[in-house]
Amino acid sequence: MAIALALLVIVIGSVLFHLVTPWWTTPLASNWKQMDDTLTITLAVTGFFFVVINLFVVYTVWRYRHRAGQRAAYEPESKRLERWLIGITTVGIVGLLAPGLAVYADYVRPPSNALLLEVVGQQWQWRFRLPGASGKLGGSDARFVSAANPLGLDPADPAGQDNIVVLGNEVHLPLGRPVKVLARSHDVLHDFFVPPFRARMNIVPGQVSSFWFTPTQPGRYESLCAQLCGVGHPNMRGFVVVEDEAAFQAWLKQQPTFATTQAAPSAVAPAGADALPAQGRALAQSKGCVACHTIDGSPGVGPTWKGLFGKTETMVDGSTALVDEAYLKDFIRNPQARAVKGFAPIMPKIDVTDDELAALASYIRSNGGASGDKVQR
Numbered sequence: 001m002a003i004a005l006a007l008l009v010i011v012i013g014s015v016l017f018h019l020v021t022p023w024w025t026t027p028l029a030s031n032w033k034q035m036d037d038t039l040t041i042t043l044a045v046t047g048f049f050f051v052v053i054n055l056f057v058v059y060t061v062w063r064y065r066h067r068a069g070q071r072a073a074y075e076p077e078s079k080r081l082e083r084w085l086i087g088i089t090t091v092g093i094v095g096l097l098a099p100g101l102a103v104y105a106d107y108v109r110p111p112s113n114a115l116l117l118e119v120v121g122q123q124w125q126w127r128f129r130l131p132g133a134s135g136k137l138g139g140s141d142a143r144f145v146s147a148a149n150p151l152g153l154d155p156a157d158p159a160g161q162d163n164i165v166v167l168g169n170e171v172h173l174p175l176g177r178p179v180k181v182l183a184r185s186h187d188v189l190h191d192f193f194v195p196p197f198r199a200r201m202n203i204v205p206g207q208v209s210s211f212w213f214t215p216t217q218p219g220r221y222e223s224l225c226a227q228l229c230g231v232g233h234p235n236m237r238g239f240v241v242v243e244d245e246a247a248f249q250a251w252l253k254q255q256p257t258f259a260t261t262q263a264a265p266s267a268v269a270p271a272g273a274d275a276l277p278a279q280g281r282a283l284a285q286s287k288g289c290v291a292c293h294t295i296d297g298s299p300g301v302g303p304t305w306k307g308l309f310g311k312t313e314t315m316v317d318g319s320t321a322l323v324d325e326a327y328l329k330d331f332i333r334n335p336q337a338r339a340v341k342g343f344a345p346i347m348p349k350i351d352v353t354d355d356e357l358a359a360l361a362s363y364i365r366s367n368g369g370a371s372g373d374k375v376q377r
């Protein structure tokens with residue numbers, strides 16, 4: 001009897017919770033209302049069966065409760081009941097899956113006039129590429145990946161020269177134009193997800209995954225990685241800014257092309273007399289260092305850079321080392337050579353040129369510590 005009542009409370013509570021929950025989805029900002037519709041269908045079908053099955057259990061537990069002198073009859077086979085159950089289950093499952101199949105077929109079949117957007121995932125950062133005036137993306141291959149060419153674009157492919165390279169984690173898109181996303185990964189399984197667009201796709205290393213959407217609301221939306229891809233996974237975030245065509249074109253003009261980045265790899269960073277720490281800050285962003293290292297003293301996967309310079313670090317083996325320019329450069333070049341006490345030895349080896357190394361060390365130094373000089377964040 002108590003069990004029947006408890007089940008009844010769970011059923012009523014679940015339905016009420018669904019209706020009054022504050023955790024509704026974010027407002028839709030793309031053409032994919034169908035994604036919301038399929039979710040609603042799934043909730044309706046599973047919700048219906050959840051309520052019916054549990055109420056049936058409540059009824060039987062109450063109706064056939066133990067009474068002195070009564071014996072249960074044993075009737076294991078009922079062809080009629082089985083036919084009904086198979087029939088209803090089949091209709092329910094078809095109703096659950098069929099709309100999703102139709103939506104998915106649309107989702108991976110972009111309109112032919114779609115703007116191309118390449119998304120490249122790497123532990124633990126995002127990079128982007130957009131076509132130039134020709135509207136084409138040049139070829140890429142893992143063997144071309146280097147510090148100066150992090151996307152691994154084919155230097156000999158003429159179609160790639162005017163491609164817009166975005167080495168930060170924020171990309172802009174024009175309002176109301178279909179976008180075909182081509183997603184690649186440099187290392188492990190990632191998943192590019194922008195919740196308000198209701199659009200996401202797994203990114204499998206070694207292949208290009210694709211889907212499309214049309215942004216329908218201007219705004220700055222957070223994009224995130226939706227596959228557990230290592231310790232830096234929760235920090236693998238970025239932004240997609242949706243704006244009108246004029247603002248988008250203006251933003252596009254400010255971004256370097258692949259050819260520019262090859263001519264002068266520092267073209268992506270600000271120039272000037274005190275450029276080194278600023279360049280290091282841009283590198284810390286584009287190389288993904290900031291996924292694990294904070295500059296405000298808060299704990300991260302790796303040591304915070306606030307006050308790191310000039311500090312004496314203790315290693316796992318008990319030895320100590322002064323954090324100076326040489327230490328930082330050594331550590332970035334060869335992160336596995338020694339392990340700092342209190343941190344897992346998981347820092348990935350990143351490709352950096354000598355100039356980039358100097359810029360990074362100078363930026364880390366500028367974040368304070370014994371002999372650090374302050375720099376504007």
Ligand code: CUA
Nearest residue numbers: 190225227229
């Ligand atoms: Cu990339 Cu999680």
